[in-house]
Amino acid sequence: MAVVSVPRDPAKPRRNPIRAFVNDNRRAFSAGLILIIMLASFTLANPSVFTNPLTYRSVFVTLPVAIFLVVPLVFIITGGEIDLAFPATMGFSSWAFAIAVRDGWDPFAAMAVAVVLGLLLGSLIGMLVVYANLSSLIATIGMNFFLRGLINIGAQGFSIAIPDLRKTFMYSVFSGGANAAIPYQMFWALGFVLLGWFLYNRHRFGARVHCVGDNPDSSAEMGINVKRVRISLFMFVGVGAALAGVFSVLINFVWWPTTGDGFLLPALAAVFVGGTPAWGGVGTLVGGAVGSTIVSFIETGVIAAGLTGFYTQFFYGLIIILSLIGHRFNGRRYR
Amino acid sequence: MSKRLVELKSVTKSYGNVNAVENVSLYVDEGEVLGLIGDNGAGKSTLIKILSGVHAPDSGEIYVKGQKVSRWNAAKSREAGIETVYQDRALVAQQTIVRNIFMGREITNFLGFMDMKKQHSEAERLMREIGFTSKVFNPSSLVATLSGGERQGVAIARALYYDADLIILDEPTTALSLTETQKVFSFIQAVKDKGRSVIFIGHNIYHVYDIADRFAVLDRGKVVLEALKSEVPSAEILIQNMHSIARTGHIGAEPVELRGGIRLGDN
Numbered sequence: 001m002a003v004v005s006v007p008r009d010p011a012k013p014r015r016n017p018i019r020a021f022v023n024d025n026r027r028a029f030s031a032g033l034i035l036i037i038m039l040a041s042f043t044l045a046n047p048s049v050f051t052n053p054l055t056y057r058s059v060f061v062t063l064p065v066a067i068f069l070v071v072p073l074v075f076i077i078t079g080g081e082i083d084l085a086f087p088a089t090m091g092f093s094s095w096a097f098a099i100a101v102r103d104g105w106d107p108f109a110a111m112a113v114a115v116v117l118g119l120l121l122g123s124l125i126g127m128l129v130v131y132a133n134l135s136s137l138i139a140t141i142g143m144n145f146f147l148r149g150l151i152n153i154g155a156q157g158f159s160i161a162i163p164d165l166r167k168t169f170m171y172s173v174f175s176g177g178a179n180a181a182i183p184y185q186m187f188w189a190l191g192f193v194l195l196g197w198f199l200y201n202r203h204r205f206g207a208r209v210h211c212v213g214d215n216p217d218s219s220a221e222m223g224i225n226v227k228r229v230r231i232s233l234f235m236f237v238g239v240g241a242a243l244a245g246v247f248s249v250l251i252n253f254v255w256w257p258t259t260g261d262g263f264l265l266p267a268l269a270a271v272f273v274g275g276t277p278a279w280g281g282v283g284t285l286v287g288g289a290v291g292s293t294i295v296s297f298i299e300t301g302v303i304a305a306g307l308t309g310f311y312t313q314f315f316y317g318l319i320i321i322l323s324l325i326g327h328r329f330n331g332r333r334y335r
Numbered sequence: 336m337s338k339r340l341v342e343l344k345s346v347t348k349s350y351g352n353v354n355a356v357e358n359v360s361l362y363v364d365e366g367e368v369l370g371l372i373g374d375n376g377a378g379k380s381t382l383i384k385i386l387s388g389v390h391a392p393d394s395g396e397i398y399v400k401g402q403k404v405s406r407w408n409a410a411k412s413r414e415a416g417i418e419t420v421y422q423d424r425a426l427v428a429q430q431t432i433v434r435n436i437f438m439g440r441e442i443t444n445f446l447g448f449m450d451m452k453k454q455h456s457e458a459e460r461l462m463r464e465i466g467f468t469s470k471v472f473n474p475s476s477l478v479a480t481l482s483g484g485e486r487q488g489v490a491i492a493r494a495l496y497y498d499a500d501l502i503i504l505d506e507p508t509t510a511l512s513l514t515e516t517q518k519v520f521s522f523i524q525a526v527k528d529k530g531r532s533v534i535f536i537g538h539n540i541y542h543v544y545d546i547a548d549r550f551a552v553l554d555r556g557k558v559v560l561e562a563l564k565s566e567v568p569s570a571e572i573l574i575q576n577m578h579s580i581a582r583t584g585h586i587g588a589e590p591v592e593l594r595g596g597i598r599l600g601d602n
Contacts (some may be wrong), residue, residue: 021476204447211438214427221389221425222439223410279428 027275064189072240080213080280088147094245098255108168122238126231174181214281346395370547416500544570
């Protein structure tokens with residue numbers, strides 16, 4: 001008997017839309033799964049704390065700072081580069097913000113100054129990496145020390161307290177909602193994620209970042225200005241760091257010479273826990289936001305589960321390693 | 336009388352001490368297929384990368400449609416209507432077919448946001464026209480999951496999409512089966528029938544002879560032979576004029592000894 005094979009009509013590829021959606025976003029979904037498993041474990045360990053909305057609220061107060069850092073970091077790692085100078089950029093631009101507000105500037109204007117400063121610092125770092133053709137890993141470590149050094153020399157160890165910030169209109173817009181279920185900064189952070197998502201997935205810039213991170217030679221051959229894309233990535237990280245710095249001052253009413261330092265490893269961990277691999281060309285922005293949430297919940301969760309603060313780093317490590325192993329099964333590496 | 340489409344004048348490019356291309360002048364007329372032949376390392380790829388704007392020449396001039404160009408780069412050459420299928424295919428493997436076809440030239444609105452639906456449907460139409468894939472493809476497939484021939488199909492489809500004035504194909508048939516090679520030739524014929532120009536670079540001189548209207552032979556960075564097809568009665572004659580190559584019919588298998596600067600039909 002003859003076997004007749006009927007080829008499928010290539011004009012109508014069979015593709016279940018739900019399965020396609022899950023498949024296209026599987027990195028983000030696996031990050032979400034990790035978050036759910038983690039929260040479920042915490043809830044089992046201490047049900048009263050993790051069924052209380054105040055626990056979530058306390059995380060939402062500081063989570064936005066991490067999100068402003070992580071969104072541009074997902075871009076730069078997708079683009080095949082890395083920026084380890086963002087903590088110092090964050091400290092530097094929020095320093096300008098704090099000085100301006102202390103000296104009686106309108107906080108909105110001070111915020112604009114901080115963002116422009118972040119943009120300039122980012123472009124400086126980007127040009128150093130791109131035009132001097134340095135490794136971004138090493139050059140940005142250098143820039144992080146250099147900028148933090150300038151802060152230390154300039155501030156001489158003094159912090160800047162601006163308690164009056166609480167009374168300003170700007171504060172109520174960006175960081176208000178003291179009695180609301182969700183503090184206002186969380187909405188700004190979600191807006192930033194949404195903007196980032198469109199830029200990452202629907203905009204020409206995001207498409208080119210993927211191409212450059214995937215194969216810079218092919219991108220150059222197809223007429224993409226690889227240097228410009230790379231510098232833009234560092235500028236974006238600068239803006240994100242400046243916003244994170246401003247929000248950190250808005251939350252604490254204090255600028256410290258160390259502002260930003262504590263975010264270096266957690267923010268990077270959030271990118272990778274969120275499902276963006278380290279090799280460039282692929283990544284997930286929603287996953288990055290989920291990763292920030294995971295990292296922000298670890299400390300609260302460990303304390304709430306009844307363990308002492310000595311356990312936090314142990315659980316940081318455990319959750320990061322387990323989630324990376326989880327992603328390993330999900331995102332196959334193509335070369 | 337045919338018009339000059341692009342012309343390189345006295346172009347030189349060196350990497351360190353090595354002159355990859357030395358004082359080369361080359362032109363392509365409108366509606367013409369130029370076959371570029373040469374040994375490995377003869378400077379073919381460097382030459383076409385200068386033309387497509389990927390490499391800047393150390394000296395020399397580039398003319399497009401009679402105009403001298405300045406600050407030439409890959410984006411400008413694509414805008415000027417030159418599409419190139421590079422030897423390395425210039426694909427981004429972890430991305431979808433759609434993103435590969437539109438990379439560097441996305442369909443966007445005035446804010447730079449991409450028209451995802453249009454890009455998808457255009458890519459689907461293009462892949463169907465090419466018919467290059469053996470299995471059921473879809474434009475959202477990752478290029479990394481395609482075979483070598485299918486990847487070449489994506490690279491060629493991308494070059495055909497923009498209805499370019501000049502299509503440069505750098506050894507497009509290397510990874511292809513016989514039927515796929517035939518398909519590439521029919522594409523080139525279709526491009527030519529539309530009055531567009533082609534630069535075809537190949538190892539196999541029979542292939543180049545069949546498809547080209549004019550030949551240029553490169554050796555160690557110099558053009559050593561230029562001939563119209565009407566001046567060369569057969570591929571064998573072309574090969575005989577290239578001494579040691581005659582033994583194999585392929586360039587690359589033997590060291591090449593060419594008579595410097597000979598032009599068939601000059602005398």
